Amino acid sequence: MLQTPRGERPARTGTSGHRERPVYDGPVERVVVLALDGVYAFELGIPNRVFGSAEGRYEVLTCSVDGRPVRSNSDFSIMVEHGPEVLRTAGTVVIPPFALTGVVDGLPGPVADALGAIGPDTRIVSICTGAFVLAAAGMLAGRRATTHWRLAGLFRQLFPEVDLDADVLFVDEGSLLTSAGAASGVDVCLHLVRKDHGSELANHVARCCVVPPWRDGGQAQYIEQPVPEAAAASTAATRHWALERLGEPLTLAGLADHAGMSRRTFARRFNDEVGLSPGRWIVQQRVLRARQLLESSDLSVDRIAGEVGFATGASLRQHLHAAIGVSPQAYRRTFRAGAAS
Known part of the structure; x- marks a missing residue:
């Protein structure tokens, strides 16, 4: 450039x-x-x-x-x-x-x-x-x-x-x-x-x-669809709760229980608000947090995997490659170089 x-x-x-x-x-x-x-x-x-x-x-x-x-x-x-x-x-x-x-x-x-x-x-x-x-x-x-x-x-x-x-x-x-x-x-x-x-x-x-540094989900959340009932509960509090516990097991049942909804209702409302299923959103957030740690820390890949809730370093490598097409080591080299420029 x-x-x-x-x-x-x-x-x-x-x-x-x-x-x-x-x-x-x-x-x-x-x-x-x-x-x-x-x-x-x-x-x-x-x-x-x-x-x-x-x-x-x-x-x-x-x-x-x-x-x-x-x-x-x-x-x-x-x-x-x-x-x-x-x-x-x-x-x-x-x-x-x-x-x-x-x-x-x-x-x-x-x-x-x-x-x-x-x-x-x-x-x-x-x-x-x-x-x-x-x-x-x-x-x-x-x-x-x-x-x-x-x-x-x-x-x-x-x-x-x-x-x-x-x-x-x-x-x-x-x-x-x-x-x-x-x-x-x-x-x-x-x-x-x-x-x-x-x-x-x-x-x-x-x-x-005055904007978020990263927006969750994609365009799907903005496509016109029926407006939820005014009394419908939001999943925002549960999303915030989950973000503070990415390193722990997070299941649909646990998320629904926290929100006080049935699993079916929670999954539907979650998708309406975010444009992703709860499972896909959790993976996305774990990958995003892993990227932040790769950029800002010297933690090993296995340690980062544990911090963000992936079972193994191999699992982190698989999900990161699926998301952005590079390995953790390549990502760390790229963004460490970018941050130093």
Whole structure:
């Protein structure tokens, strides 16, 4: 990824006398946001808000295909400071959602030309309908991707060669990342901060943006479905209770008993609220906690497995590989390096 140097700056002290977080003096990655005609203003601002909170590790620029203002999907237009030439200098390019009329009948020439300016080693990220641009350009053929669940049918009709997963918040295919609708752009940008610089900084950025550092479940929890009765009990307290006991045996019966529900009722309400079965959610949380320990501790794989509730290190390796496709050792090397950068 292309990076630009940043000069050294002295450490700061807060007004209360406490030393602030260390000033970052390392390489700065340029993130270029490509605003297309009909851009959604909310999502357009997400990269700047998230990456701009990462304590100087990213520089965010916004461009259009011709350097001219672009219409938003609302009742205003947006001035941009740059044309497509800055795409050549990007380490990461983000394509926010836009009005789909621009690509349903094929990729317009100026958009194709702008995409052609992106370097071969550049990381490309789409938010919501931005995935339609990547698919129309042939970048997603044979790859797994996602987009807003409402548009899954149209996407599959237009791009049958893409392995669409409409149940997740984002898909990381290495140099190509796609995310679901609206606020999932926050999820994928936080994921990149975490991938680049570790969970401590990503958690700090999430706090600055007043959002959770990691959202449970996927898009399934947001798909329209009948609203539960107002008197229906929530499973939130039991989820919190379980998170404090990941290293202990957690069964559906035990979770249901804690919630004061039958197993059938608990499982149904849990899935309605989270978008996952209780068993899948527990595995997900154990993997997430294992990832945090791999990043932040020197505990052995077997010890971490016991801490998070997996029976053996082999079980942890299996679940981690199923979740993110790497071994615990490879994950630890990657994120220790990222956190030190």
